[in-house]
Amino acid sequence: MKLSIRSAASADLPAMMALEKHAVTAAHWSAEQYEALFRASESGRVAQVIEDESGFQGFVIARAVDREWEIENIAVAGPARRRGLGTRLLGELLDLARARGADAVFLEVRESNRAARALYEKWAFLECGRRGRYYSDPEEDAILYRLGVT
Numbered sequence: 001m002k003l004s005i006r007s008a009a010s011a012d013l014p015a016m017m018a019l020e021k022h023a024v025t026a027a028h029w030s031a032e033q034y035e036a037l038f039r040a041s042e043s044g045r046v047a048q049v050i051e052d053e054s055g056f057q058g059f060v061i062a063r064a065v066d067r068e069w070e071i072e073n074i075a076v077a078g079p080a081r082r083r084g085l086g087t088r089l090l091g092e093l094l095d096l097a098r099a100r101g102a103d104a105v106f107l108e109v110r111e112s113n114r115a116a117r118a119l120y121e122k123w124a125f126l127e128c129g130r131r132g133r134y135y136s137d138p139e140e141d142a143i144l145y146r147l148g149v150t
């Protein structure tokens with residue numbers, strides 16, 4: 001399987017939004033928030049997409065604030081899951097964060113999101129906190145994870 005990862009472009013927005021809409025456990029953003037990704041003022045954000053032979057299969061969005069990065073969303077298309085794409089996408093993002101001088105990468109995830117938590121733990125993220133009832137519809141705690149990347 002040939003995989004490639006590249007920076008997202010505004011032409012990827014429809015595919016990114018369609019994927020997010022169908023990924024119940026993904027973070028849900030408005031069209032305005034996605035469009036803002038490609039404005040110059042949003043330069044602190046990094047968005048990458050992963051493709052295979054059939055094209056777009058997933059994306060990750062992170063925000064860099066000084067030396068701390070935060071993963072804001074990651075999603076892989078349903079039929080392409082469990083084939084290592086999430087692992088590749090996250091691994092390359094961590095390489096990028098490291099290359100750009102990040103000290104640590106943070107994220108939060110629904111407590112019940114076993115797939116995402118297993119993916120983060122595979123990359124050695126460690127739990128560093130909990131936010132009670134952070135999510136709504138349905139209400140649920142967020143688990144916070146941190147990975148030092150220096």
Ligand SMILES: CC(C)(COP(=O)(O)OP(=O)(O)OC[C@H]1O[C@@H](n2cnc3c(N)ncnc32)[C@H](O)[C@@H]1OP(=O)(O)O)[C@@H](O)C(=O)NCCC(=O)NCCS
Pocket residue numbers: 023024025026027073074075076077080081082083084085086087088108109110113114115116118119122
């Ligand atoms: C989380 C997500 C991005 C993982 O993508 P993926 O391409 O399936 O991930 P991978 O195939 O690289 O799997 C990585 C590891 O995650 C774990 N994993 C993935 N899916 C899993 C599942 N359904 N149940 C348990 N563990 C799972 C496994 O440990 C796996 O490693 P292994 O295959 O070596 O055992 C994908 O499930 C997804 O898009 N979910 C919906 C969106 C979402 O919840 N995003 C996170 C928001 S915080």
